Amino acid sequence: xxxxxxxxxxxxxxxxxxxxxxxxxxxxxxxxxxxxxxxxxxxxxxxxxxxxxxxxxxxxxxxxxxxxxxxxxxxxxxxxxxxxxxxxxxxxxxxxxxxxxxxxxxxxxxxxxxxxxxxxxxxxxxxxxxxxxxxxxxxxxxxxxxxxxxxxxxxxxxxxxxxxxxxxxxxxxxxxxxxxxxxxxxxxxxxxxxxxxxxxxxxxxxxxxxxxxxxxxxxxxxxxxxxxxxxxxxxxxxxxxxxxxxxxxxxxxxxxxxxxxxxxxxxxxxxxxxxxxxxxxxxxxxxxxxxxxxxxxxxxxxxxxxxxxxxxxxxxxx
Numbered sequence: 280x281x282x283x284x285x286x287x288x289x290x291x292x293x294x295x296x297x298x299x300x301x302x303x304x305x306x307x308x309x310x311x312x313x314x315x316x317x318x319x320x321x322x323x324x325x326x327x328x329x330x331x332x333x334x335x336x337x338x339x340x341x342x343x344x345x346x347x348x349x350x351x352x353x354x355x356x357x358x359x360x361x362x363x364x365x366x367x368x369x370x371x372x373x374x375x376x377x378x379x380x381x382x383x384x385x386x387x388x389x390x391x392x393x394x395x396x397x398x399x400x401x402x403x404x405x406x407x408x409x410x411x412x413x414x415x416x417x418x419x420x421x422x423x424x425x426x427x428x429x430x431x432x433x434x435x436x437x438x439x440x441x442x443x444x445x446x447x448x449x450x451x452x453x454x455x456x457x458x459x460x461x462x463x464x465x466x467x468x469x470x471x472x473x474x475x476x477x478x479x480x481x482x483x484x485x486x487x488x489x490x491x492x493x494x495x496x497x498x499x500x501x502x503x504x505x506x507x508x509x510x511x512x513x514x515x516x517x518x519x520x521x522x523x524x525x526x527x528x529x530x531x532x533x534x535x536x537x538x539x540x541x542x543x544x545x546x547x548x549x550x551x552x553x554x555x556x557x558x559x560x561x562x563x564x565x566x567x568x569x570x571x572x573x574x575x576x577x578x579x580x581x582x583x584x585x586x587x588x589x590x591x592x593x594x595x596x597x
Contacts, residue, residue, distance in 0.1 A: 284540060287540040291533070291534065291537045291538075294533045296552075296556050297529060298550075298556070299558075300564075301522055301525065303401055303565055304519075304526070305396050307518045308515050308522065309397050311514045311518075312507060312512060313504070314397065315393075315505055316501040316511075318386070318389050319507075320494075321526070322386075322494035322497065322527055324523025324524060325486075325526075325527025326490035326491045326494060326528075329487040370480060374480040374481060374488070377485050378486075378488025378492060379492050381469060381485065381488075381492075382490065383492060383493075385469055385531075386493040388466045388469055390497060392459055395454075395459035398453060398454045399453060401558075401560060402562065402577070406558065406576075407463055408466065408553070409554035410437060410460065410580070413430070413584060414463060415467045415471065416430040418468070432586060433584070436580070439576075440576045440577065440582075441460075443572050443579065478539055482539065489531070534550065554584070558577060
């Protein structure tokens with residue numbers, strides 16, 4: 280494995296840890312503010328933090344470009360400059376579209392998740408959210424992609440695991456579990472869009488645009504239904520800062536940047552570890568315990584996630 284891939288994989292592992300612990304911050308934040316207020320503020324925090332880092336990253340990139348150019352003695356022609364200018368305009372348009380689309384999907388997914396966390400435990404929310412790993416290959420059916428047998432086996436295992444984890448004695452899913460399950464479907468679309476746009480644009484800038492978009496969208500229902508006030512927001516400063524700075528600014532940006540240089544299968548596998556981290560964080564920090572039946576459900580779901588990431592064997596030409 281080359282150093283770039285190793286670095287990207289470590290970034291994704293760190294992302295999974297940050298996101299797993301973020302479920303605790305999201306749960307604690309609900310003691311002070313409403314879910315839409317929490318999401319709006321955390322995304323604006325993430326966006327402003329990235330705005331501070333963009334000039335520094337630009338400086339580093341310019342220095343790297345200058346070093347490369349110094350080793351090349353040929354001057355750029357007028358045609359090359361015109362081509363670069365045209366490409367820059369096109370890239371800017373793609374960047375804005377990508378950031379807005381990602382922001383819309385992030386707003387929908389995170390809103391379902393945040394409201395769902397009010398009615399379920401951190402560990403359950405983490406494992407149900409991680410279902411996007413199993414859902415993404417199935418969604419590929421709608422764009423003409425073939426679904427392997429192993430993916431269907433993973434779906435079957437995850438459904439059984441979901442039943443054991445979430446089904447109540449009255450044979451119904453809890454309200455919070457249903458909302459987080461919808462969130463998992465929404466995050467599946469978000470991941471597919473990130474995969475499409477991240478190789479084409481600057482990852483940090485796209486992440487910044489998506490946070491501003493998400494913050495604005497979540498701010499509308501927050502103002503209409505929750506009447507947010509500054510005192511409540513300041514009281515929730517700890518979970519908001521963790522969710523805003525670490526989960527948003529650092530976590531989602533690490534995801535976008537790292538996905539450029541690693542295998543999508545490995546990326547999905549590493550990010551899915553957030554479910555295990557969320558279970559541990561809920562147990563250690565919030566003392567939320569699961570029954571043996573629920574833990575077995577988690578085990579089945581985790582097995583389904585791992586199984587779905589087994590790469591397809593390549594046929595060897597005779």
